[in-house]
Amino acid sequence: MDWKPLFPQFEPGLIEIIERNAVQKTFAAGEVIMRTGQYIKSTALVLEGQIKIYRENQDGGEFLMYYLGPGQACAVSMICAIQSETSEINAIAETDTEVLLIPVQLMDDLMNQYKSWYQFVIQTYRSRFDELISVVDNIAFHNMDERLEFYLKRHAKNSGKQIIETSHQQIADDLNSSREVISRLLKKMEQRNLVKLNRNMIELL
Amino acid sequence: MDWKPLFPQFEPGLIEIIERNAVQKTFAAGEVIMRTGQYIKSTALVLEGQIKIYRENQDGGEFLMYYLGPGQACAVSMICAIQSETSEINAIAETDTEVLLIPVQLMDDLMNQYKSWYQFVIQTYRSRFDELISVVDNIAFHNMDERLEFYLKRHAKNSGKQIIETSHQQIADDLNSSREVISRLLKKMEQRNLVKLNRNMIELL
DNA sequence: TATTGCATGTGATAGCTGTCACAAAACAAG
DNA sequence: CTTGTTTTGTGACAGCTATCACATGCAATA
Numbered sequence: 001m002d003w004k005p006l007f008p009q010f011e012p013g014l015i016e017i018i019e020r021n022a023v024q025k026t027f028a029a030g031e032v033i034m035r036t037g038q039y040i041k042s043t044a045l046v047l048e049g050q051i052k053i054y055r056e057n058q059d060g061g062e063f064l065m066y067y068l069g070p071g072q073a074c075a076v077s078m079i080c081a082i083q084s085e086t087s088e089i090n091a092i093a094e095t096d097t098e099v100l101l102i103p104v105q106l107m108d109d110l111m112n113q114y115k116s117w118y119q120f121v122i123q124t125y126r127s128r129f130d131e132l133i134s135v136v137d138n139i140a141f142h143n144m145d146e147r148l149e150f151y152l153k154r155h156a157k158n159s160g161k162q163i164i165e166t167s168h169q170q171i172a173d174d175l176n177s178s179r180e181v182i183s184r185l186l187k188k189m190e191q192r193n194l195v196k197l198n199r200n201m202i203e204l205l
Numbered sequence: 206m207d208w209k210p211l212f213p214q215f216e217p218g219l220i221e222i223i224e225r226n227a228v229q230k231t232f233a234a235g236e237v238i239m240r241t242g243q244y245i246k247s248t249a250l251v252l253e254g255q256i257k258i259y260r261e262n263q264d265g266g267e268f269l270m271y272y273l274g275p276g277q278a279c280a281v282s283m284i285c286a287i288q289s290e291t292s293e294i295n296a297i298a299e300t301d302t303e304v305l306l307i308p309v310q311l312m313d314d315l316m317n318q319y320k321s322w323y324q325f326v327i328q329t330y331r332s333r334f335d336e337l338i339s340v341v342d343n344i345a346f347h348n349m350d351e352r353l354e355f356y357l358k359r360h361a362k363n364s365g366k367q368i369i370e371t372s373h374q375q376i377a378d379d380l381n382s383s384r385e386v387i388s389r390l391l392k393k394m395e396q397r398n399l400v401k402l403n404r405n406m407i408e409l410l
Numbered sequence: 411t412a413t414t415g416c417a418t419g420t421g422a423t424a425g426c427t428g429t430c431a432c433a434a435a436a437c438a439a440g
Numbered sequence: 441c442t443t444g445t446t447t448t449g450t451g452a453c454a455g456c457t458a459t460c461a462c463a464t465g466c467a468a469t470a
Contacts, residue, residue, distance in 0.1 A: 055342060063345040065338075079331045088338055111323070118316070125330050126284045132337045133270075133293055137260060139344045140268040140381050143456070167417060176345050178458055183418060199417060199466060348426070372447065383428050388448060404436055404447060 003047045003100055006071040007120070014114040023101045027093040034091040040080040042101040045073045049097030050158060054090050054174070064151075064174035066131045067094065067158045075128035078107070078121055144177055145185050151175060152195070156204050164202045208252045208305055211276040212325070219319040228306045232298035239296040245285040247306040250278045254302030255363060259295050259379070269356075269379035271336045272299065272363045280333035283312070283326055350390050352380055357400070361409050369407045 001024070004015060024047070027033055033051060034040075044051075051068040053076070068074060068091075080087050102110075110117040138147050151171065155164050172182045186202065189195045196203040206229070209220060229252070232238055239245075241261060249256075256273040258281070273279060273296075285292050307315075315322040343352050356376065360369050377387045391407065394400045401408040 055338065055345070057342065057346045061346055063341065065341065075334070079327065079334060088335060112317070122284065125334075129280070129284060129330075129334065129337070130293060132334070132341065133260065135341055136268065136270065136337065136344070137262065139341070140260070141262045141266055145456095169417080179418085180420085180459080181457060184420090187419080197418090350426095374447080384448085385429080385450085386427060389450085392449080402448090 001047060001098060003045070006047060007045070009116050009120065011114060011116045014110065014117050017106070017110070017114075018100070018102060021103060021106055025099055025101055027097045027099070029093055029095050029097075031093045031097075032090070033093060033097075033099075034077070034087060034089070036088060036090055037086050039086055040077050040104065042103050043073060043077045043107065045100040045102065046070055047098040047100055050094040051097055051099075052092050052094045054092070055088075056090055061176050062173050063176045065089065065135055066128070067154075069158060072127075073120070073124050075124045078124060144175070144181060145188070147175055148182065148185050149189070149194070152202065152204060162204045164204070165200055166202070167200055206252060206303060208250070211252060212250070214321050214325065216319060216321045219315065219322050222311070222315070222319075223305070223307060226308060226311055230304055230306055232302045232304070234298055234300050234302075236298045236302075237295070238298055238302075238304075239282070239292055239294070241293060241295055242291050244291055245282050245309065247308050248278060248282045248312065250305040250307065251275055252303040252305055255299040256302055256304075257297050257299045259297070260293075261295055266381050267378050268381045270294065270340055271333070272359075274363060277332075278325070278329045280329045283329060349380070349382055349386060350393070353387065353390050354394070354399070356380060357407065357409060367409045369409070370405055371407070372405055 003024075004010070007015075010018075022045075023042075027049075029049075033044075036056060046068050048070055051074070053065045053068060053074070055063045055065060057063075074091065076087050076089055111121065138150055142150070148171070151174065152164060155166075156162055168182045168186065169179045171177075172179045175182070186195065186197055190197050194205055196205060208229075209215070212220075215223075227250075228247075232254075234254075238249075238256060251273050253275055256279070258270045258273060258279070260268045260270060262268075279296065281292050281294055316326065343355055347355070353376070356379065357369060360371075361367055373387045373391065374384045376382075377384045380387070391400065391402055395402050399410060401410060
């Protein structure tokens with residue numbers, strides 16, 4: 001697969017060195033890509049699919065933080081890679097996913113030698129940081145109904161589709177809520193003509 | 206004030222260039238250092254005092270994210286500085302505070318030329334990112350009683366004192382809760398012998 | 411068709427938190 | 441001491457959310 005169009009800002013030398021050293025890898029939908037405490041040996045650039053980044057607590061509760069799509073990179077793996085530390089989050093392939101793995105050892109060189117890589121890393125930090133802030137905003141200031149709306153809109157934006165194919169249970173897990181609550185709130189949204197509901201699908205209007 | 210002992214990892218050349226270009230500035234307790242939407246013209250290294258980084262919503266609600274103390278730097282100002290964008294958060298001086306302001310224009314050079322600066326920046330990103338994740342953890346997985354405990358412990362850790370001099374109202378604001386709730390929870394903690402309460406002070410046992 | 415499994419709907423209930431109203435206590439300053 | 445201000449205590453109540461129990465509905469497959 002030709003990944004270069006996804007990263008048009010990369011300079012030729014950078015592209016070359018990545019091509020020589022990076023490994024392409026495929027994950028099937030549902031496959032775990034990274035789990036808490038795991039050592040990071042490489043930084044991942046997403047080429048295709050969606051990766052879900054989430055947090056897990058002791059009791060098995062989950063909480064979705066954000067998605068990574070094509071052209072994006074995992075900020076956590078970058079930070080961890082540079083310092084070769086462990087990660088505090090989990091990553092799972094939401095759909096079939098293609099990633100480009102860049103070995104840790106390369107990171108320092110790339111940062112020093114390629115301005116476009118350096119800027120890409122900074123840009124990645126910034127956007128993930130902003131995303132985390134908006135997550136905090138959401139749970140700190142909003143009730144479940146608003147969080148659900150935010151969730152659905154974000155989902156639609158990320159997938160590019162107005163139809164979300166998920167079970168209520170899955171949404172409840174992502175929001176660390178319970179199925180019944182989500183079902184009830186979705187019903188209310190349907191009554192307000194914001195969505196249309198069917199088995200395993202929610203259509204945003 | 207001699208700031209160098211706070212940043213022992215900085216190499217001599219870096220120290221010199223900072224001394225030539227940076228400006229030292231003082232903020233009185235309670236003074237606003239940065240507010241949402243403001244343009245960032247420099248990166249701040251904290252020399253003395255505590256800076257509170259928080260988020261504000263439309264309705265005037267606040268939510269504490271974390272504190273910055275001596276030897277630390279503002280990750281947000283770094284990211285924003287490098288890209289000369291605006292910030293999404295607020296910073297206020299919790300106590301009288303002394304900071305060292307490094308002009309934006311210097312950032313790129315420092316990153317390229319001084320390994321110790323580069324590592325400092327990465328380290329700063331990492332610790333702020335981790336801190337944000339633990340904030341998300343807290344509000345996503347824990348009730349107010351546990352969040353309060355976390356708040357008190359963090360406060361004690363940051364200030365180095367077991368006695369927290371604050372009003373219940375202030376705590377409620379930081380946690381985006383209400384005064385009565387905090388008062389009641391503190392009472393319960395007192396009954397469990399976790400704290401001792403007095404006007405404007407909470408002693409951790 | 412009958413069966414099985416998953417997804418969704420619904421009512422009852424309990425706990426947590428936010429809000430209002432007001433009382434009591436601690437402190438500061440005249 | 442007296443007065444005014446700030447902080448804290450308390451009861452009542454309402455709304456949101458989690459949980460339990462169970463019903464219903466939809467889809468695939470034998």
